Amino acid sequence: MTEQAIDAQAVDAIVQRFDARPEMLVQILVAVVTEHGWVSEAVIRQLAEALNLSRAEVHGVVAYYHDFRTAPPARHIVKLCEAEACQSMGSRDLAAHARESAGKDVTVEPVYCLGNCACAPAVMVDGKTYGRVDAARFDALLGAAREARS
Amino acid sequence: MSAATIYVPRETTAVSVGADEVAVALAREARQRGTPIELRRNGSWGAGWLEPLVEVVQGEQRIAYGNVSADDVPALFDTGFLEGADHARRLGPVNEIDYLISQDRWTFWRCGLIEALSLEDFAAHQGFKALQKAWETGPDAVIEAVTASGLRGRGGAGFPTGIKWRTVADAPGDQKYVACNADEGDSGTFSDRILMEGDPFGLLESMAIAGFAVGASKGYIYLRSEYPLTHVILERALRSAREAGWLGANIKGSGFDFDIELHLGAGSYVCGEETAMLESLEGRKGIVRSKPPLPAHAGLFGKPTVVNNVVTLASVPNIVNLGGERYAGMGVNRSKGTLAFQLAGNVRRGGMVEKAFGITLRELIEGYGGGTASGRPVKAVQVGGPLGAYLAADQLDTPMDYEAFAAIGAMIGHGGIVVFDDTANMAQMARFAMEFCALESCGKCTPCRIGSTRGAEVIARIINGENRDANYDLLQELCDTMEDASLCAMGGMTPYPVRSILRHFAEDFAAGPTQ
Numbered sequence: 001m002t003e004q005a006i007d008a009q010a011v012d013a014i015v016q017r018f019d020a021r022p023e024m025l026v027q028i029l030v031a032v033v034t035e036h037g038w039v040s041e042a043v044i045r046q047l048a049e050a051l052n053l054s055r056a057e058v059h060g061v062v063a064y065y066h067d068f069r070t071a072p073p074a075r076h077i078v079k080l081c082e083a084e085a086c087q088s089m090g091s092r093d094l095a096a097h098a099r100e101s102a103g104k105d106v107t108v109e110p111v112y113c114l115g116n117c118a119c120a121p122a123v124m125v126d127g128k129t130y131g132r133v134d135a136a137r138f139d140a141l142l143g144a145a146r147e148a149r150s
Numbered sequence: 151m152s153a154a155t156i157y158v159p160r161e162t163t164a165v166s167v168g169a170d171e172v173a174v175a176l177a178r179e180a181r182q183r184g185t186p187i188e189l190r191r192n193g194s195w196g197a198g199w200l201e202p203l204v205e206v207v208q209g210e211q212r213i214a215y216g217n218v219s220a221d222d223v224p225a226l227f228d229t230g231f232l233e234g235a236d237h238a239r240r241l242g243p244v245n246e247i248d249y250l251i252s253q254d255r256w257t258f259w260r261c262g263l264i265e266a267l268s269l270e271d272f273a274a275h276q277g278f279k280a281l282q283k284a285w286e287t288g289p290d291a292v293i294e295a296v297t298a299s300g301l302r303g304r305g306g307a308g309f310p311t312g313i314k315w316r317t318v319a320d321a322p323g324d325q326k327y328v329a330c331n332a333d334e335g336d337s338g339t340f341s342d343r344i345l346m347e348g349d350p351f352g353l354l355e356s357m358a359i360a361g362f363a364v365g366a367s368k369g370y371i372y373l374r375s376e377y378p379l380t381h382v383i384l385e386r387a388l389r390s391a392r393e394a395g396w397l398g399a400n401i402k403g404s405g406f407d408f409d410i411e412l413h414l415g416a417g418s419y420v421c422g423e424e425t426a427m428l429e430s431l432e433g434r435k436g437i438v439r440s441k442p443p444l445p446a447h448a449g450l451f452g453k454p455t456v457v458n459n460v461v462t463l464a465s466v467p468n469i470v471n472l473g474g475e476r477y478a479g480m481g482v483n484r485s486k487g488t489l490a491f492q493l494a495g496n497v498r499r500g501g502m503v504e505k506a507f508g509i510t511l512r513e514l515i516e517g518y519g520g521g522t523a524s525g526r527p528v529k530a531v532q533v534g535g536p537l538g539a540y541l542a543a544d545q546l547d548t549p550m551d552y553e554a555f556a557a558i559g560a561m562i563g564h565g566g567i568v569v570f571d572d573t574a575n576m577a578q579m580a581r582f583a584m585e586f587c588a589l590e591s592c593g594k595c596t597p598c599r600i601g602s603t604r605g606a607e608v609i610a611r612i613i614n615g616e617n618r619d620a621n622y623d624l625l626q627e628l629c630d631t632m633e634d635a636s637l638c639a640m641g642g643m644t645p646y647p648v649r650s651i652l653r654h655f656a657e658d659f660a661a662g663p664t665q
Contacts, residue, residue, distance in 0.1 A: 023451075030375065030414045057434075064592075066374055066433040079376075083337030083586075084532055084579070088169070088495035088570045089523065112419060112536075112586065114376050115340040116166050117236035118198025118493065118500030127378055131166035134404035 006043055015050045019094040021086035022051040025061055029068050050096045073107040076145050079124040082110045090134075094121050097135045106142065153186035153225045154232040155207040160191035161347045162379050163340070168219055169202040175183035175220035176204075179227050187232070192349020195262030196490075196502030197249050205244050207233040214244040242586065249518060254480060254506045256488045257465045258341075261348030266383060269390050272351040278396060279511060280467035284359050285404045291548035292363040298474030300486030305331055305422070305459030306534065306563035306639075308552050311466075312457060317446040319362040321454035325364040329431065329457045330451055332373040332380075333415050333422040336535025336568030341502050342460035342488035346373075346380050349464070350387035354397065356409060356463035357469060362409045364456050369410040372427050375417055384412055419536075419590040424457040425594060437592045438638045444521050459564070461490055485551045485562075485581065493519045495568040512546040515569055526571035530579075530655065534546060534563025536586050536645035542578065554578075559650065561643070576655035580648045581609040587644040598641025601632045605648065612659050625652070 014031045018024035028047065032039055039062050048055040060134050062068045080095045095110070114123035119131030123138065125145050133141070151296055158173040159165075173189055180187040197203060200216035206212075213234040222239060229237045241247055244262075257288065264271040271280075295311025318326060330353070334342040346353055357369040362626045388410060391397045399407045418436045420426045423440035428450050449455025465487065469477050477487045485507035491514050494502045496654055498520035505514075511531060515521070530540045538558035541548065548554055555562050570579075587602035608625045612618055629645035636642040651658070 023305050023431075023433040023434075026416060026430055027413055030230075030416055033416075061433070061435055062359070064418065064437075065505070067392075067416075068416060069632055084536060084582070085338040085495040085566075085568045087579070087582070088574060101280075111376060111417070113335060113337040113339075115334060115343045115374075116161075117338045117495060117566070118502075119163050119167055119201070120495055120500075122166065129162055129166045131163060136424055 006032070006038075006040050008042070008046055010036070011043055011046055012050070015047070020050055025051060025053065025058065025063070029062060029065070033068055038072045040070075058121055074105050075149065076106045076126055076142070078106055078108045078112070078142070079101065079111040080108060080113070081114045081116070081122040081124075082118070083113040085113070086121040089120040091121040094123075094133060094135060094138060098123070098138055101139065102142070105146070151399050153188045153563055154228065155188045155190060156207040157190050157192045157207075157265075157526060158472045159194045159201065159203060159211065159262070160379070160383070161194035162343060162377065163198045164194050164201040164203065165199050171220040172202050172204060172218050172223065175223040177234065179397040183227060185227070185232065190265045191267070192264060193261045193266045194344055195244070195250055196258065196344055196504075197247070198501035199499040200241070200247075200501075206231055206234055211243045212245070214247060215239040216241045218611050223406050238503055239435040249501070251501075253504050254488045255326075255504050256468055256477065256480070256505050257461060258348070258490060258502070259468075260352055265351070266348050266350060267386055267390065269351060271395055272349075276467075276471065278355055280470040281355050281358050281362070282402075283470055284362050285406065289319065289363045289365065292359060292470060295474040296363070297467075299469045299477035300474075300481070300484070301465055301469065301477065302462040302485070302552070303459060303582075304489065304564065305424075306336070306467070306561070309563075311458065314446055314458070317444070318366075318454045318456045321447050323454050327450045327453055328360045328362055328364070328366045328369040329445075329455050330357055330369065330371045330463055331422065331424065331427055331457060331459050332371050333427060334374060334377075334460070335419040335422045335562070336564050337568050338494035338532065338568035339492050339535060340494075340565045341492055341565060343377055343380055343569045344490075344502055345464050346462055347383050350383050351391060351396075351636060353460060353463055354391050357410060358401070358406075358408045358465050359466055360398070360408055360456055360458065360463060363389055364455065364460065365525075367407045367409070369408065370431055370450065371410060371412045372415060372421070372431055373412060374415040374422075381412075381414065386638075387564050388412060406503075414597075418592075419586075419640055420592045420638075420640050423640065424637075427457070428455070432551065435592070437594050438640075440637065447624070450555055461564075482549065484553060484582070489550065489562070489565045491565045491567055493551065493567055493569070496522045496524055496571050497569040498523050507551055508549050510547050510549050511541065511567070514550075514567060515546065519569065522569060522571045524571045526573065528569055529572040529574050530576060532570070532572045532579075532647065533566065534566040535562040535566050536583060537561075537639055537646055538563050538566070539646045540579065540654065541650070542654040548654060559646065561646065576651045576658040577609070577613050577660075580651040581613065583604055583647040584609060587640060591640060595635070595637040595641060597635040598637070598644070601628055601636075601641060601642060604628060605632070605644070609648070618659075
């Protein structure tokens with residue numbers, strides 16, 4: 001994804017989906033990130049105005065939650081589970097491998113539990129959770145993701 | 151020839167190891183062979199180690215095949231698995247798998263059994279029966295049954311559910327809420343998810359019962375964003391329930407109005423704390439509130455609110471159907487009923503085991519879990535998530551009982567059990583506990599916000615051998631401050647894992663912290 005502006009009309013459509021209720025700010029931001037990948041300064045300004053909140057309030061919420069990225073992600077998003085259960089199954093080594101080998105088309109983010117702890121280590125690739133992942137399976141998953149969306 | 155019925159779970163763990171690919175392969179193979187099959191997507195029985203677990207219906211029985219991959223499918227057809235034939239993957243009838251039949255399934259009994267999103271299947275398995283019974287007996291009888299059951303909050307805090315419901319029912323106010331905490335953030339836990347994916351209508355019914363009992367007309371589910379498949383399943387379940395008239399105004403002519411709004415979290419661990427969750431539901435940063443007021447008096451939007459974990463709520467329908475005494479008949483001491491223990495991490499047979507309280511950690515880890523996945527000796531077991539203590543191998547005979555755990559400085563929490571083998575470096579885990587707290591602290595109180603960062607630094611110094619004695623004392627003092635002065639469990643309990651490691655695994659700090 002190149003650093004292009006997030007379409008204001010699309011953001012407005014999301015706001016309307018939630019009836020412009022200010023108490024839906026978190027849900028609106030979830031939708032913005034799901035559909036557009038990140039939250040830009042322009043979106044923060046637009047949401048503040050549309051929901052009758054101060055920019056500081058919206059900025060505070062954006063900054064608080066890990067999911068609300070403030071820079072555009074790469075084409076693929078990999079979330080590596082680095083919580084205790086995955087650590088007990090070698091996720092530290094897997095994370096090192098993933099960060100080293102991922103490439104410029106992949107945004108790698110840590111996540112603290114995907115709830116797939118009976119089949120650790122777990123990773124999420126482009127929104128799908130995978131279990132029993134080792135370095136070879138990680139490479140295969142990323143390869144498949146690239147094929148599916150290149 | 152009538153179509154063979156095949157169950158393939160649509161549940162995160164099963165799907166994470168190929169269940170969708172298996173379902174596609176089954177459909178394709180059946181079409182190519184001209185053999186009609188009927189695919190049903192159930193939830194998981196909880197035996198994660200057997201996933202994908204495929205079942206073929208044979209008369210009254212369901213024949214299970216474990217760890218099936220898409221590549222196995224042609225061979226399965228060749229050997230006649232549609233008639234339940236033998237194959238290396240065949241486990242026998244699902245209701246004869248020891249891991250499953252030896253459990254005490256009270257809350258999760260429909261998980262795996264039914265087609266998760268079929269309202270018909272749900273109704274055929276006592277669905278909405280408890281809600282209808284509640285309408286007949288009235289709200290007080292529901293609260294009495296819950297009180298008599300001894301049910302305590304399964305999110306981790308263990309507060310008596312009946313008392314909470316009574317408080318909300320008695321609180322003045324024309325608008326009250328039920329808020330279901332589905333922000334299952336503890337590492338090593340996934341029972342909320344298994345329930346929501348395997349029995350979504352069961353959760354909706356449970357919330358409606360809670361709403362009826364306390365006089366709330368609106369419910370909220372706060373679901374963590376790390377569960378995208380759960381989100382899809384819950385959204386569909388909500389739509390079906392609404393269309394069928396099981397949510398909305400004047401449900402089935404009962405005069406009871408109840409609807410549910412589904413909210414997503416955004417990656418904040420502390421939003422699993424009830425007041426931070428309420429803040430997030432109101433669209434703000436998930437900053438912990440000071441108590442009092444309790445949410446039962448002034449919760450969501452300042453109104454009386456029942457905040458309960460998914461498993462707590464889902465335990466209620468059977469309490470209504472079968473009576474609180476029956477539930478209280480299971481368990482030990484003040485830990486009544488069952489808990490869904492979750493075997494996670496380095497364990498051979500990981501998964502969810504719903505058992506009555508009183509079972510020991512050893513029975514769970516060695517009996518159900520079959521020891522470590524690596525085959526090496528168990529070194530440490532973290533129970534109760536990232537804020538829970540690490541137990542040493544010589545503490546495995548501790549019975550699962552809230553008070554027994556409190557007595558050894560540990561907690562059961564949400565029932566997560568994460569196993570580590572003897573290659574684990576526990577000093578690293580102690581530092582991680584502080585780092586995690588620093589990362590996730592909401593920042594409202596100083597002991598948690600600052601203490602966690604200082605704690606990680608001090609542990610790093612101890613590991614590096616800098617002024618060990620002085621830093622060890624400083625760490626103990628820091629832990630005291632965090633425990634005594636933090637606003638919520640995030641800062642208040644992060645010292646639990648740290649101190650348990652200092653106590654049991656001091657040798658992992660290189661030459662030892664107190665040399």
